[in-house]
Amino acid sequence: MKEQVISADGALTISLSETLSFEDHERFRDILDSIKSTQLNKCIFDLNRLESIDSAGLGMLMIAFETAEESNLDFSLYKPQGQVKKLLEISDFSQVMRIVS
Amino acid sequence: MTIYDSSILVVDDSILIRELIGACLVSAGYKDVSYAEDGEKALALIEQKKPDLIILDLEMPVMDGFEVCLRLREDPSSQNIPILIQSGRDTAADITRAFEYGANDMVVKPIKKYEILARTKVHLEKKIFVERLQAFHDRVASELEQARKLQLDICPTAEEISEFEETYELNIGWHYEPSSELGGDIGGILPVSDKQMAFFIADFSGHGVAAALNTFRMQTWLASAQLLYAAPNLLLEELNNFLHANLAAGSYATMMFFYLDLETNELSYATAGCQPPLVHVTGLDTQFSLKSSKGMPLGLRADWKYELKKLPFEHGSKIILYSDALVEVKTETGEFLGEEGLQQEVNEIWNETPTTQALIGQLVNRFHQRLKTDEPDDLTIIYLENRKKQC
Numbered sequence: 001m002k003e004q005v006i007s008a009d010g011a012l013t014i015s016l017s018e019t020l021s022f023e024d025h026e027r028f029r030d031i032l033d034s035i036k037s038t039q040l041n042k043c044i045f046d047l048n049r050l051e052s053i054d055s056a057g058l059g060m061l062m063i064a065f066e067t068a069e070e071s072n073l074d075f076s077l078y079k080p081q082g083q084v085k086k087l088l089e090i091s092d093f094s095q096v097m098r099i100v101s
Numbered sequence: 102m103t104i105y106d107s108s109i110l111v112v113d114d115s116i117l118i119r120e121l122i123g124a125c126l127v128s129a130g131y132k133d134v135s136y137a138e139d140g141e142k143a144l145a146l147i148e149q150k151k152p153d154l155i156i157l158d159l160e161m162p163v164m165d166g167f168e169v170c171l172r173l174r175e176d177p178s179s180q181n182i183p184i185l186i187q188s189g190r191d192t193a194a195d196i197t198r199a200f201e202y203g204a205n206d207m208v209v210k211p212i213k214k215y216e217i218l219a220r221t222k223v224h225l226e227k228k229i230f231v232e233r234l235q236a237f238h239d240r241v242a243s244e245l246e247q248a249r250k251l252q253l254d255i256c257p258t259a260e261e262i263s264e265f266e267e268t269y270e271l272n273i274g275w276h277y278e279p280s281s282e283l284g285g286d287i288g289g290i291l292p293v294s295d296k297q298m299a300f301f302i303a304d305f306s307g308h309g310v311a312a313a314l315n316t317f318r319m320q321t322w323l324a325s326a327q328l329l330y331a332a333p334n335l336l337l338e339e340l341n342n343f344l345h346a347n348l349a350a351g352s353y354a355t356m357m358f359f360y361l362d363l364e365t366n367e368l369s370y371a372t373a374g375c376q377p378p379l380v381h382v383t384g385l386d387t388q389f390s391l392k393s394s395k396g397m398p399l400g401l402r403a404d405w406k407y408e409l410k411k412l413p414f415e416h417g418s419k420i421i422l423y424s425d426a427l428v429e430v431k432t433e434t435g436e437f438l439g440e441e442g443l444q445q446e447v448n449e450i451w452n453e454t455p456t457t458q459a460l461i462g463q464l465v466n467r468f469h470q471r472l473k474t475d476e477p478d479d480l481t482i483i484y485l486e487n488r489k490k491q492c
Contacts, residue, residue, distance in 0.1 A: 022308075055304075059306055059350075059351030059352055060351055063351045091395075092396055
């Protein structure tokens with residue numbers, strides 16, 4: 001996983017690329033910390049360049065959503081593609097969080 | 102055991118050198134030091150008892166140190182004993198030859214007490230650490246192997262499958278192979294009565310021991326939830342709350358749970374994000390087609406509602422359930438097989454040889470031919486066909 005966290009235009013934008021998998025769980029904690037500490041009220045996960053995700057990665061996105069939910073942040077997943085999009089669909093994540101296609 | 106309990110064999114033809122090295126070792130606290138005056142005598146002693154370290158001279162009568170190194174390294178029982186050479190021969194050629202023949206380290210005469218003690222300590226500590234690691238590795242490997250066997254034990258046996266086939270007039274195919282690591286797949290058949298039965302497939306997120314232990318957790322929970330078998334959606338709702346309360350945050354299970362009523366020939370089921378099943382319903386389908394398996398994986402959100410779905414399942418109707426490993430392999434074209442690819446292959450195989458054994462056999466063969474990934478995963482394939490003739 002490669003990540004880029006930017007606070008701009010009123011939103012905390014976390015852009016992920018390559019693969020989100022179990023190996024990333026330590027680094028994902030830093031992302032969660034940035035969600036907890038942001039003063040902004042919007043959190044966007046830009047998944048446009050994320051190529052694949054495994055089961056642990058899907059769990060991490062749910063934890064990120066719940067972390068944002070606790071801080072009353074407006075949360076969305078932006079443009080998931082391919083396998084990532086498919087897994088989010090099959091797991092009904094759009095019933096819980098906004099997914100912008 | 103500390104390094105000072107280690108046994109050390111000192112080999113030198115000079116009694117003076119043997120005693121000097123021995124005195125250094127004993128004064129440092131080493132309790133088990135033995136001596137040999139040439140290579141042959143050293144090998145005889147090593148044959149009787151393997152030392153933890155050999156401090157070896159190169160130039161000796163009868164058999165020199167090079168030959169001793171060679172012989173020890175040829176024998177599997179002595180090839181890992183550390184050899185510390187102490188020699189007056191310090192040309193590049195001698196040093197190179199000693200290491201080529203299997204020595205681990207070298208000190209040059211004259212013997213310097215603190216040098217030989219420091220080298221001795223390093224090699225003995227390393228040996229003890231490696232042995233401890235090896236013992237730990239062996240114990241973990243053996244425990245994982247036992248856990249793999251336990252996972253195999255919770256699958257239905259061939260005898261049980263035959264009984265289910267007879268009782269319910271079904272054709273059943275079952276293939277389960279746990280990955281080299283432990284995995285989180287589980288599937289099962291749960292008899293309800295002579296005319297009703299339930300079956301399911303599930304996969305816990307992640308791999309390894311935690312995922313495997315969760316499969317046992319699920320099996321235990323299901324055994325105590327018989328009253329819910331006839332209502333798969335309610336079963337998933339209860340199980341979801343149980344797992345949400347008990348799993349670590351972000352962990353979950355995907356699952357499909359089916360209830361088959363052979364009096365009404367109706368299959369009711371609920372889905373929580375598993376791989377879409379392949380279904381061939383008599384009278385509706387001309388071939389296997391994918392059905393939606395959409396649903397929130399179990400354990401992620403409390404109080405989630407699951408939809409109850411129904412399908413007619415008359416004589417000749419068939420269903421195939423499978424774990425994600427089956428479709429996450431790359432085909433000859435370099436693309437992932439995917440569910441659509443699997444659907445196509447299943448229909449091709451079925452059109453050619455419409456038997457349970459041929460279908461599962463071919464799917465497993467193709468899977469193994471394509472499996473090049475370094476990420477092992479469990480493989481589960483379950484096939485069920487209603488062969489009950491209409492009354």
